[in-house]
Amino acid sequence: MGTVRMTQVTALILQAIGRGHRYGFDIMDVTGLASGTVYPALRRLEANRLVRGRWESSTEAQRSGRPQRRFYELTAAGEAARLDALDKLRSARALLVDPQPASEA
Amino acid sequence: MAEPLGLRMARALIRATAWLVPAGRREAWRREWEGEVAGRWRRVDGRNRTMVEQLDIVRRTAGCVPDAIYIRRGEGMMRGWMDDLVGGARSLRRHPRYTAIVVVTLAMGVGLTAAIFGTARDVLLRPFPYPDAEQVVAVAGFDVDRPGTLGNVTYPNLSDLSESSESVREFALARWWIPAHEDEDGARVVRGATVTANFFDVLGVAPGLGRFFHPGEQGDGREAFVVLSHGYWQERFGSDPGVVGESIRLSGVSYEVIGVTDESFEDPWLLGGPGSQPQLWRTVASPPSEWPRSGRSWRGIARLSENVPLMQAQAEVDGSFARLVDAWPEHNTDRRIALVPLREFVSGSARPVLLLLSGGAGLLLLIACANLANLMLGRAMDRRAEVLLQRALGADDIRIVRTALMEVGLLTLAGGVAGLGVAVLLGRAARAAGALLPRPVTGVVDLNVVAFAMLTSTFAAILFGLGPSLHALRTGFSGERSMSGRRFTSGPARERSRRSLVVGQVALTAVLLVACGLLGRSFLALGQVDLGLTTERVFGVEIHGSAWADLDPSGSQAQWADVLRAVRAVPGVEQAGAIDYLPLGGSYSCDGVYRADVPAPAPGEGRCAEVRVVLPGALGAMGIDVVRGRAIERSDDADGSAVVVIDESLAESLWPGGDPIGGRIHVHTREHEVVGVTRDMRHFGPGRSGAPMLYLPAPQEAWNGVQRGLALVYRSDGTVDIRSIQAAVHSINPRIALGDLVAFEDLLRETLALPRFRAVLMAAFGVAALLQALLGIGGILAFSVARRTREMGVRVALGARPQEVRHMVLREGAMLTVLGLSIGLFGVALLAGVIESMLFQVRVWDPVVWGGVVMVLGGAATLACWLPARRASAVQPIEALASE
Numbered sequence: 001m002g003t004v005r006m007t008q009v010t011a012l013i014l015q016a017i018g019r020g021h022r023y024g025f026d027i028m029d030v031t032g033l034a035s036g037t038v039y040p041a042l043r044r045l046e047a048n049r050l051v052r053g054r055w056e057s058s059t060e061a062q063r064s065g066r067p068q069r070r071f072y073e074l075t076a077a078g079e080a081a082r083l084d085a086l087d088k089l090r091s092a093r094a095l096l097v098d099p100q101p102a103s104e105a
Numbered sequence: 106m107a108e109p110l111g112l113r114m115a116r117a118l119i120r121a122t123a124w125l126v127p128a129g130r131r132e133a134w135r136r137e138w139e140g141e142v143a144g145r146w147r148r149v150d151g152r153n154r155t156m157v158e159q160l161d162i163v164r165r166t167a168g169c170v171p172d173a174i175y176i177r178r179g180e181g182m183m184r185g186w187m188d189d190l191v192g193g194a195r196s197l198r199r200h201p202r203y204t205a206i207v208v209v210t211l212a213m214g215v216g217l218t219a220a221i222f223g224t225a226r227d228v229l230l231r232p233f234p235y236p237d238a239e240q241v242v243a244v245a246g247f248d249v250d251r252p253g254t255l256g257n258v259t260y261p262n263l264s265d266l267s268e269s270s271e272s273v274r275e276f277a278l279a280r281w282w283i284p285a286h287e288d289e290d291g292a293r294v295v296r297g298a299t300v301t302a303n304f305f306d307v308l309g310v311a312p313g314l315g316r317f318f319h320p321g322e323q324g325d326g327r328e329a330f331v332v333l334s335h336g337y338w339q340e341r342f343g344s345d346p347g348v349v350g351e352s353i354r355l356s357g358v359s360y361e362v363i364g365v366t367d368e369s370f371e372d373p374w375l376l377g378g379p380g381s382q383p384q385l386w387r388t389v390a391s392p393p394s395e396w397p398r399s400g401r402s403w404r405g406i407a408r409l410s411e412n413v414p415l416m417q418a419q420a421e422v423d424g425s426f427a428r429l430v431d432a433w434p435e436h437n438t439d440r441r442i443a444l445v446p447l448r449e450f451v452s453g454s455a456r457p458v459l460l461l462l463s464g465g466a467g468l469l470l471l472i473a474c475a476n477l478a479n480l481m482l483g484r485a486m487d488r489r490a491e492v493l494l495q496r497a498l499g500a501d502d503i504r505i506v507r508t509a510l511m512e513v514g515l516l517t518l519a520g521g522v523a524g525l526g527v528a529v530l531l532g533r534a535a536r537a538a539g540a541l542l543p544r545p546v547t548g549v550v551d552l553n554v555v556a557f558a559m560l561t562s563t564f565a566a567i568l569f570g571l572g573p574s575l576h577a578l579r580t581g582f583s584g585e586r587s588m589s590g591r592r593f594t595s596g597p598a599r600e601r602s603r604r605s606l607v608v609g610q611v612a613l614t615a616v617l618l619v620a621c622g623l624l625g626r627s628f629l630a631l632g633q634v635d636l637g638l639t640t641e642r643v644f645g646v647e648i649h650g651s652a653w654a655d656l657d658p659s660g661s662q663a664q665w666a667d668v669l670r671a672v673r674a675v676p677g678v679e680q681a682g683a684i685d686y687l688p689l690g691g692s693y694s695c696d697g698v699y700r701a702d703v704p705a706p707a708p709g710e711g712r713c714a715e716v717r718v719v720l721p722g723a724l725g726a727m728g729i730d731v732v733r734g735r736a737i738e739r740s741d742d743a744d745g746s747a748v749v750v751i752d753e754s755l756a757e758s759l760w761p762g763g764d765p766i767g768g769r770i771h772v773h774t775r776e777h778e779v780v781g782v783t784r785d786m787r788h789f790g791p792g793r794s795g796a797p798m799l800y801l802p803a804p805q806e807a808w809n810g811v812q813r814g815l816a817l818v819y820r821s822d823g824t825v826d827i828r829s830i831q832a833a834v835h836s837i838n839p840r841i842a843l844g845d846l847v848a849f850e851d852l853l854r855e856t857l858a859l860p861r862f863r864a865v866l867m868a869a870f871g872v873a874a875l876l877q878a879l880l881g882i883g884g885i886l887a888f889s890v891a892r893r894t895r896e897m898g899v900r901v902a903l904g905a906r907p908q909e910v911r912h913m914v915l916r917e918g919a920m921l922t923v924l925g926l927s928i929g930l931f932g933v934a935l936l937a938g939v940i941e942s943m944l945f946q947v948r949v950w951d952p953v954v955w956g957g958v959v960m961v962l963g964g965a966a967t968l969a970c971w972l973p974a975r976r977a978s979a980v981q982p983i984e985a986l987a988s989e
Contacts, residue, residue: 024137025145025165035168040175053137061140066147069140 006085009033009041014074014082017051022071042072050078111159115142115166125173134176138169193511200484204516206880207480211520213873214473215558216527221466223528223551224535225459228544229452234371236309237408242415243375243450244276244405249439255450257401258442262429264393266442269425272418273444274410277307278403279375282387284356285649285842286341294649294844295337297355298383299390305332307408308373314338315349315364323388330388331360334372337384338365356649356842360387374451374543375404398436399697407444419444438707451543457942458863461620465870468613470558472877474565475606479884481513481566483891513566521559528555538862604921607881611925612932614871614878615962619933620940621864621871622954623947628864630946631857634791637752637784638688639728639820640849645687646817646830647844658743662804664838665720665815666739671833672819673722678830681819682722683803688788689852695796700759701769701776714755714797715788716772718806718815724750724783726820727849734766734781741802748802749777755797756782772799790856792945816844863943875965878925883969886918890977897980907978914977918970926962930955 012031021030028038045051051072061068074082119138126134142162149158178188197204232238244263245255260278267276282297305317313335322330331353333342342348352359372382409418422442430437452459492505528550536548648668656664665683672681695713699706724736732753741748749770756765756779765779786798803815819830827846834841890897897910933940937949947954 023141023144025141028165035165036171037168039168039172043172043175064147066143067136067140069144070137 006081006088009037010045011082011085011089013038013041013045014050014078014085017072017074018079018082022073023069024072027072045078046072049075050081051075052078109159111156111163112142112146114163118163118166119169122169122173125170125177127177130176134173138166138172142166189507189511190515192508193515196508196512197515203480203484204519207477207516208520208523210473210476210480210877210880211517211559211562212523212527213877214470214562215521215524215555216531217870217873218466218470218558219524219528219550219554220531220535221459221462222554223532223549224542224546225463226551227546227549228455228542229448229459231448231544231547233308233373233447234310234369237411238447240274240409240411240413241308241373241447242407242409242418242444243373243447244407245443245445245450246401247441247443249441252441252443255443255445255453258403258405259398259401259436260389260396260403261393261398262426262437262442263403263405265429266422266425269428270418270421272410272413272421274408275303275307276405276407277301277304278389278405279304279383279386280403281383283647283649283844287354287357287840287842294647294842295355295384296381297331297385297387300386300388302388304386304406307406309408310370311367312364313367313370314346315362317364318388324390324392329359329361330363331355332364332366332386333362334382334384334386335366335368335370355385355387371545373406373447375406398433401695405442406447409444415444415446453543455542455859457939458859458866461939461943462866462870465617465620465867465874468617469870469874469877470561472610472613472874472881474562475610476877476881476884477562477566478568478606479881479888483884483888485509513563517559517563517566520562521555524558525550525555604885607885607921608925608928610878610881611922611962611966612929614874615926615929615958616932616936617867617874618871618958618962619930619954620936621867622957623940623944623949623951624860624864624867626947626951626954627943627945628857628860631791631860634787634946636689636791636853637729637786638849640689640853642823643727643818643820643849644825645684645847645849645852646827647687647847648683648815648817648834649842649844658804662742665803667837668817668834668841669720669722671837672817672830675825675829675833677822677825679820679822680722680726681817682724682726683720683815683817684723684727685718685803685815687816687818687847687849687852688727688786689790689849689856696772698755698759698770698772698799701771705771712755712758712797714751714772714799717798717800718803719800720803720815723818724800726818728820729786730784731781732784733764734779736781736783737800737802742804745802745805747775747777747805748780750781750783750800751779752783752785752798754785755799758797770799772801777801790853792856792860860945875962878962879965879969882918882921882966883972885921886914886970886973887976889917890914890973893977894980897977901980910980911974911978914974915967915970918966918974922963922966926959930958 012033013027016027016030019030021027024035024038024042027033027042028035031038033041042051042053046053052075053070053072055068055070058068116139119135119142123131123135142165145162145165174191233241235241243255244258246258246262247253247255258278263276263278267273270276277300279298279300282299283294284297286293286295300318302318302320302323305312306320312332315332317332318330333348338344338348348362349364350361352361354360374382409415422444426437426440426442430440449456532546532548532550535546538546669681669683672678696716697711698714699711705711719737721737721739721741724731731750734750737748737750749772751759751765751770759765759770760768765782768779769776770779771777783798783800788798817830817834819825830846831843834843900910901907933949941949
C-alpha cells in the first residue's frame, strides 16, 4: 500500500464522503470538481484503502426501479486522513486569514 | 416511450469507453457508471427533464473516459502503450500549427480522392441493377465516317436484325412519347416512352406492382396498356396500389395501368438522364413494317445470349447489317450498328471529364503524400532536441520510436476522420449536381477509397519522413555533434529526393492550373457564342393533347391560328409562333435534302439538315433573323405552293456563291421552293454547330400532324404571366394541355451546365493543388533555412548583407519553381490531346492561360519563399553558433 499525496482534490473528496455524500455524482455536486477528476481520484483513494467502494443493496435499487449504484465510504485510515487534512486546513487558515477558528456549519 | 437522447448518448459513451478498462474490471466499471447515470436521471424524474439536464448528464458521463484511462494505466498491462498515446497527443498539442497543417493536408487528399472516385464509380463503374447486367448492351447507329457519334436506329432495321440473330437473345426499342395526362385536375404534359413489349424483359427486372407487358401486347393497333414509374406513381397517384387495373387518359386515349416499376428500378437512361427519365411506358402500336426505314427515332437495347461475348455478337450483327445495306442501300449505306456496353454508352460525355477528375484526384493525393513526407521530415528535425532530452532521462529507443509512431498514427486518424467529413460533404454536393451527370450519383462515400488514401499517405509519411529520422536515431546519436541535425538529413541523395518531390508538386500543380484555366476560358467562350437566336424574354410552352384529335387538317389549322391570335393579344406579348422542337437541346434528326434541279444523290451521299416545322411568327419570336427573302407567312397554308426557308450554311452548301431564292430543294417526299434564308442557328447550344437547318410551314406538313407536337414560342416584354397565356389558350379550347413554361435563358443555362460544372471542379482542384504546392515549397525552404542556419550565420559574420542572404533563399525557391513549372507545362503538352477534346474555341496553347499560370504559380511561390527568406536574413552569427 502506497501513500496518497494529500492534494486539494483528495482532501475535498474525503471531506465530501465524510459528510455523507457517498455517490460519485453527488461528490461532484458538492465539490464542484469535474467527473474526470473525481473518479480517478476515487480510484486512487480506493487503491490506497482510504475509501472503500460498495454496491448498494439490490432490494433498495429494485424498489426505486433502477440499477444498483456504487457508493463510497471512508475506512478508518480514510477517516484519520480526513481529520488530519482538516486540521492542516484549519491551522493554515488561522495562519493566513482568520484569527478565530472556523466552525463547521 | 423512447429514451431521451441525452441518456442514450451517455450510455453509448460508457459502452464505447468500456473496452479501455481491463476485462476483469470492465463489467463492474460499466455497471457503476450506468448506475450513476440512471440514478441521476431518476432524481430529475418528471420535474425537470429538460435538455439542460440531459446535457449535464452527458457532461458528467464524459468523465468515464479519463476514469477508464486511469484504470488502464494503473493496471500496468498496457501502460507503455497508453503513455505513448498520451505522449503523442501532448506533443501534437504543443505543435498546433504542424498538427493543423498535417490534418488539413490529409483531409484534402483523402476527402477529394474519396469524393471524386466515389462519383466516378457511381457513373462509370456501378453495374446496372439488372440480372447479368454485363449482357445488356445499348444498340446504336452511326455513320462510318463519324464512328464516335452514336445515334438512333430504325425500327424496321432492328426488327430484321432480331430475326436473324442468335448471339443476341432479344432487341428492344424505346423512343420518347410526350402525351398529356388528363384527369379532373386538368391536363398535364408527362414524359413517356413508347417501347417494344419486351423492353422490361430485356432488362430482366420485375415490377413493383402489377405486371409488365406480355410479348403479344404490341403492334396490332392496341396501345391500351401503360406502366407507371415508381416516382410518377407516388407523385400523381399518392402511391395508391389500387391504380393497377384502372384507366387513365393520355392525350385523349384511354390506357389501362397494368403495373408500376419497383422503387429500385433504374432506367437504362437511353432517352434522358436523371431528372428527365420517362414517367410512364406504353408499347408501340404499329408493326415495324409501318415505320419508315429512314426515320431514325429509336434508341435500342439488347440482351446478349448467355455466355456470348460482345465481340462475337457484334460480328454477327455486322454480318446481318451488311445484308440490310444490300437490301436497302438508300437508307443503310455507310451506316453501321454498334453494340455498346450500357455503362459505356450511358456515361458517354461524362466519361472523359470523370477520368480527368479521377486523374486529378490521384495527382492531388500524390502531392499530399509528398507534402506529408516533407512535413514529417521537418518534424523529425524538431524532434531531435526532445529525443535527446528523453534519452538523457533514460528513455529507451523503443519508447522514443513508439511515441513517434503514435504521433503519426494519431495524425493519420485525425486526418482520415476530417477527410471522411470532407468526402461526405463533397458527396452531397455531387449528388446535388447529379442531374448534370448521365447517371444518378449516390453520394455514398467509398470507405475502401478512404482507407486506401489513408494507408497510402501514412505509408508515404512513414517511408519518407519517419523512416529517415528513425534511421538517424539508430546511427546518428552516437556522436555529440548530432544536435546540429546535419547528419540527420543532409545526405546529398536524400536532399535531391526532397527537392524532386517539390519540383514534381509544382509540375503537377501547373498541369492542373493550365487545365483549369483552359476549361474556364472555354466556358467563357461558350457564353459569348452568337447563337443566331435571342434568348432574352423568349419563352416556349409545349402544347399537346387531344384538343386536335377530332379536327380535320383545316380545322387544326384554324384552331392554331386562333390560339396564336389569342396569345398575341395578351398584353405584353410582342411576337408569337409555334415550332415542333424548341432549340438549345432536344433531338437530332438529320433528314436528307438535295437540289431538285440536279439528279438525286446516291444513297448516303446527300446532305442532311435538321428539319423544323413552324407556324408563322416563330422565327421572329425566337429572333432568328431572315437575311434574304422572307420568313414563313400566313399565306403558306395547305393550299399554297410548297415553300421552305433555309439557313445560310445550307444555302452556301447547295448554291455555293449563288442565290438560293427561287431555287427548289427536295425534302422528305417532295419539292419546296426556297423563299428565304436565315442566319445560322446553334440548335444544340453554343458548344455544337450542328447540321444546317431548314424550316417548313406546318400547314403544308400534314404528315407531321399539325394537331400534335408543336410548342408555342413567344417573346414578351417580361411582364407576362404564364397564367394569362394559359387563359388565352383555353379561351379558344379548354381541352388544350400546356406543358411547363420554359425560358430560353434556362435552356441556354442548361446547355452550359456541364461545361460550368467542369470548370468549377477543375478550379477547385487547381486551388487545392496550388495550396499544397505552396505548402511544399514553403516547407522545404523553411527546412533548408533551418538546416543552414550555421552557414548563413557564417556568411553574415563574413559581411554578407541581409538582402544577399534573402536573395540566396529566394533564388533557391525560384529555381525549384521554374524547374517544376517547365516540367508541368511539358506535361500539358503531352496531355494536349485529352484536354483539347474538352475545349471550345480555345487552343491548348492559349497564351493568356499559360501566362496566367506562370504568373499565379510564380507569384504564389515567391510568397511562400518570402517567410523562410526573411527568417534567413535575420540570422545572427550568435544564433548560428548557438544552434551548434
